[in-house]
Amino acid sequence: MTTAILVDDEPNLLSYLDLKLRECWPELDIIGHAANGLEALVLVKKRQPDIIFLDIRMPGQSGLVVAEKLPKDIRVVFVTAYDQYAVDAFQKAAVDYLLKPVTVDRLKITIERLKAAPIEQPSADLKALMAAIKEPEAFVLKWIKAGSGEVTELVNVDDVVFFKSEQKYTVLFTKTHEHLIRKSISELVDELDPDTFWQIHRGVIVNAREILNAKKDFRGRYQLNLKSRSEVLRTSPSYSHLFRQM
Amino acid sequence: MSLCIGLSIQTSFLMIGSRLEQMMPRYLAAIPNVVIGFTTGLLLGGILIRGNLMFYFDDESSTVVLAVFFGVIGYVIFRGRVRLIDLRAQVAEQALAKKQQEKEFLASQLKLLQAQIEPHFLFNTLSNVVGMIHTNPAGAENTLINLTKLLRSTLERTRDGESTINDEVTLLRAYLDIQKTRMQDRLSYSINVQSECELLTLAPLLLQPLVENAIIHGIEPAESGGEVVINILFEEDELVMQVIDNGVGIVEHGPSTSIGLENVRKRLETLYDNAAHLYLKTNHPHGVIAELRLPADKK
Numbered sequence: 166m167t168t169a170i171l172v173d174d175e176p177n178l179l180s181y182l183d184l185k186l187r188e189c190w191p192e193l194d195i196i197g198h199a200a201n202g203l204e205a206l207v208l209v210k211k212r213q214p215d216i217i218f219l220d221i222r223m224p225g226q227s228g229l230v231v232a233e234k235l236p237k238d239i240r241v242v243f244v245t246a247y248d249q250y251a252v253d254a255f256q257k258a259a260v261d262y263l264l265k266p267v268t269v270d271r272l273k274i275t276i277e278r279l280k281a282a283p284i285e286q287p288s289a290d291l292k293a294l295m296a297a298i299k300e301p302e303a304f305v306l307k308w309i310k311a312g313s314g315e316v317t318e319l320v321n322v323d324d325v326v327f328f329k330s331e332q333k334y335t336v337l338f339t340k341t342h343e344h345l346i347r348k349s350i351s352e353l354v355d356e357l358d359p360d361t362f363w364q365i366h367r368g369v370i371v372n373a374r375e376i377l378n379a380k381k382d383f384r385g386r387y388q389l390n391l392k393s394r395s396e397v398l399r400t401s402p403s404y405s406h407l408f409r410q411m
Numbered sequence: 412m413s414l415c416i417g418l419s420i421q422t423s424f425l426m427i428g429s430r431l432e433q434m435m436p437r438y439l440a441a442i443p444n445v446v447i448g449f450t451t452g453l454l455l456g457g458i459l460i461r462g463n464l465m466f467y468f469d470d471e472s473s474t475v476v477l478a479v480f481f482g483v484i485g486y487v488i489f490r491g492r493v494r495l496i497d498l499r500a501q502v503a504e505q506a507l508a509k510k511q512q513e514k515e516f517l518a519s520q521l522k523l524l525q526a527q528i529e530p531h532f533l534f535n536t537l538s539n540v541v542g543m544i545h546t547n548p549a550g551a552e553n554t555l556i557n558l559t560k561l562l563r564s565t566l567e568r569t570r571d572g573e574s575t576i577n578d579e580v581t582l583l584r585a586y587l588d589i590q591k592t593r594m595q596d597r598l599s600y601s602i603n604v605q606s607e608c609e610l611l612t613l614a615p616l617l618l619q620p621l622v623e624n625a626i627i628h629g630i631e632p633a634e635s636g637g638e639v640v641i642n643i644l645f646e647e648d649e650l651v652m653q654v655i656d657n658g659v660g661i662v663e664h665g666p667s668t669s670i671g672l673e674n675v676r677k678r679l680e681t682l683y684d685n686a687a688h689l690y691l692k693t694n695h696p697h698g699v700i701a702e703l704r705l706p707a708d709k710k
Binding site: 174175176177178180181184201203224225246265266308310317318319320321323341 | 531534535537538539541542543545546547550592593594595597631632633634636661662672673685690691692693699
């Protein structure tokens with residue numbers, strides 16, 4: 166008998182898929198449910214099902230990450246709430262998928278396929294699928310934890326006007342506030358989006374969108390005026406090239 | 412005396428100039444103006460300076476020529492001043508119109524935003540209703556009622572632009588109940604409103620995005636789920652609204668999740684200038700505290 170497990174973090178959707186599968190494929194033995202990726206992997210190890218119906222967006226590990234860790238002889242059917250755009254990605258990657266809410270007509274097609282080739286797994290290109298579906302992974306710094314002790318304030322980097330090193334610390338300036346942060350200027354340079362945040366001095370990084378104008382002084386250095394703060398920032402010679410064409 | 416002539420010409424321009432300009436070309440209209448102004452100027456100058464109305468008319472002609480010369484200079488000075496004042500007024504008017512335009516544009520954008528309910532949320536909710544129809548009809552019914560509430564008040568707010576804290580809380584309950592239907596035991600929530608705050612009016616779409624963030628970025632990604640606590644209270648002369656979750660918290664290097672927050676910030680700027688603030692803090696041991704502080708006149 167063919168066995169299957171169903172994985173979805175939303176109980177209503179899980180029980181509905183269970184119901185419809187039993188209706189359309191009475192011979193299928195549904196041997197378990199799981200609510201997240203971790204539970205799914207444990208269940209797979211314990212029960213070794215032939216088929217897994219796998220939700221993609223789940224807390225913790227996503228369905229795609231789980232699929233990569235599964236033994237190769239398990240057939241995977243993704244169950245997803247993604248839209249048409251992502252459906253193209255599924256087709257290209259040669260994986261079977263169902264859109265939520267699952268309709269009986271569509272479910273029957275999937276069942277026919279599973280019955281026709283119970284073991285053979287199409288060569289699914291999961292890596293490509295992951296790249297296509299996931300929002301571009303942003304490795305740039307987006308939030309900065311400021312302050313110390315019990316309460317830490319979260320500052321969105323887009324709100325930062327400039328950073329300035331001050332002895333051991335770095336001071337972060339927003340339009341209205343100043344915060345002490347622990348990250349050093351050199352750490353920030355590595356982590357911030359270089360298109361937006363420009364290092365203009367050994368100890369200063371400025372948000373390029375906040376620069377009002379740059380004035381050259383008689384020594385060839387630039388003085389930057391800011392849109393929303395009154396401080397004037399000076400560039401050091403090695404960073405002056407940033408402003409030559411401004 | 413020359414100034415008198417200049418002033419008179421200018422006055423004549425102002426009083427009858429525009430009417431004349433409608434009847435004949437601009438350069439022709441200048442002639443009667445100069446003649447009338449000149450004559451009046453001489454009469455005025457005569458009476459003011461010499462105490463004799465006809466003084467400049469029985470003197471020798473050189474005075475008149477001189478007077479004409481200075482009169483023209485006087486005219487140019489006055490004309491220039493009037494034009495400058497006109498121009499300044501125009502610039503101020505344009506700036507005002509531009510500001511007004513910007514405000515209207517923002518307002519229209521917000522209306523559009525309010526009218527939208529996130530499609531993912533809508534599809535998810537409907538999937539859940541379908542899922543419950545056979546196994547849990549009462550749950551399906553409840554969810555549809557909550558969805559209707561949410562849609563109706565979204566539409567109403569698009570029309571009115573303002574609602575009370577009470578309305579807002581009703582809306583949040585509908586939203587959170589729907590999310591609870593999806594997540595069941597993984598989500599719990601509580602809403603605490605100080606009674607004095609209940610009937611205050613509040614611009615919509617300030618609190619809701621914070622609650623949505625708490626769910627989508629805090630509780631939903633947490634395997635064991637979590638709790639959302641909403642507190643609304645007065646603190647001195649400020650209305651304080653907190654949305655506290657104990658979810659996964661903000662990941663420093665995570666994808667940008669700040670579109671909702673960005674909108675809240677923009678709205679605060681438009682609605683309250685710099686008098687309102689949005690603070691985000693880390694919750695202990697994990698999660699996020701979002702805090703809105705608005706200036707409030709207790710009613």
